[in-house]
Amino acid sequence: MQRFKLLFVMAFLIVIVIALRGFFFHEHNQAQCYLRKENIGDFVIVPAGAFVKGAHGFYPEEGHPVKIRVDTFSIQIHEVTKNQFAQFVEATGYITEAERNGGSASFVQSTTPEQWMSWWKLNEQATWRTPNGEPADLNRLGNHPVVHISLNDARAYAKWAGARLPNEIEWEYAASLGLFDPDDPESGIRGPDGEIRANTWDGVFPLFNGAEDGFVGTAPVGCYRPSLIGAFDMIGNVWEWTESPFAQSSPRFTIKGGSYLCGSNFCRRYRTSARESMEAHFSTAHVGFRVVKDITSLTITP
Ligand SMILES: [Ca+2]
Numbered sequence: 001m002q003r004f005k006l007l008f009v010m011a012f013l014i015v016i017v018i019a020l021r022g023f024f025f026h027e028h029n030q031a032q033c034y035l036r037k038e039n040i041g042d043f044v045i046v047p048a049g050a051f052v053k054g055a056h057g058f059y060p061e062e063g064h065p066v067k068i069r070v071d072t073f074s075i076q077i078h079e080v081t082k083n084q085f086a087q088f089v090e091a092t093g094y095i096t097e098a099e100r101n102g103g104s105a106s107f108v109q110s111t112t113p114e115q116w117m118s119w120w121k122l123n124e125q126a127t128w129r130t131p132n133g134e135p136a137d138l139n140r141l142g143n144h145p146v147v148h149i150s151l152n153d154a155r156a157y158a159k160w161a162g163a164r165l166p167n168e169i170e171w172e173y174a175a176s177l178g179l180f181d182p183d184d185p186e187s188g189i190r191g192p193d194g195e196i197r198a199n200t201w202d203g204v205f206p207l208f209n210g211a212e213d214g215f216v217g218t219a220p221v222g223c224y225r226p227s228l229i230g231a232f233d234m235i236g237n238v239w240e241w242t243e244s245p246f247a248q249s250s251p252r253f254t255i256k257g258g259s260y261l262c263g264s265n266f267c268r269r270y271r272t273s274a275r276e277s278m279e280a281h282f283s284t285a286h287v288g289f290r291v292v293k294d295i296t297s298l299t300i301t302p
C-alpha cells in the first residue's frame with residue numbers, strides 16, 4: 001500500500017512538472033521563431049504538378065487515394081494573423097459573425113471524467129479580438145493566427161486582400177509538396193532527426209498537454225521550420241478553411257491541417273490528407289485560414 005502511494009505521488013509530480021513546463025514555455029516571441037518579421041504577408045509560388053490526394057488506412061472520410069494534377073498558384077507562407085485581420089477590420093469596419101451572433105466555440109480542458117467528451121463550450125465573450133474571452137493584447141498576440149473566424153469572415157478578408165481561399169486540393173497539394181518525406185504522411189510534425197515541426201497536442205488529449213512543442217494554445221505563426229516549399233504551420237497550429245464542401249450537397253465545408261488540439265491518441269488529423277468539416281457560419285478557437293492567389297494576379301518584383 002505504501003509503495004502504491006509513493007508511485008501515485010511520483011506520477012502526480014511528473015504530471016505537475018510537465019504542466020508547468022508547458023506553462024513556462026508557451027509564450028515564445030517572434031524573435032525566437034523562424035519566420036522573420038519582414039516576411040510577414042509573403043507568398044510562395046506552388047509549382048504545377050500532380051500528387052496523390054487521400055490515404056488508405058486512416059479515417060474513412062479521407063477516401064481512396066487518387067492522382068490529381070494541380071495548376072500553379074501562390075499561397076501565403078503563414079496563417080493569417082490577428083494583426084493582418086485587424087488591418088482589414090480597420091479599413092472596412094467589418095464585424096465578424098461571432099461578434100454579431102453572440103460568441104464562438106471555445107475549448108475547455110477536461111478536469112473530471114464526466115467532462116471528457118464535452119470540451120467545447122459556447123463562449124459569449126470569445127471573438128477574434130478576445131480569443132480567450134478576455135481582451136487580447138495585439139502587441140503580444142498580433143502574430144498569432146486569427147481564430148473565431150467563420151468561412152464567411154475568411155472570404156471577406158480574402159476579397160479585401162485581393163486573394164481567395166484555397167480549395168481542398170490546392171491546400172493538400174501545397175502541404176504534401178512541403179513534406180520532407182512524402183512517403184511518411186506524418187512527417188509534417190517531426191523532422192528526420194525528431195525535431196518538432198508543428199504545434200499539436202503533446203500528451204493525452206484531453207487530459208494533459210505537456211507542450212513539448214512549446215505551446216499549449218496557438219503559437220505565433222512561423223515558430224517551426226518551414227516546409228520544403230517555404231510555408232509555415234500548414235500542419236498544426238490552427239485548422240485552415242477551404243472553399244471545398246465536405247461532401248456532395250453538404251452545407252459543411254472542409255478544414256485542413258489539424259490544430260494545437262490534435263493529439264496522436266485521439267486525432268491524427270495533422271496529416272496532409274486528413275480533413276474535418278464545419279458549417280460556413282460557425283467559428284471556433286482552433287480554426288483560422290490562409291489565402292492564395294492565382295498566379296496571374298501575382299506581382300513579381302525583379
Ligand atoms: Ca502544442
Ligand SMILES: [Ca+2]
Pocket residue numbers: 079233234235236237238239240257258
Ligand atoms: Ca495550420
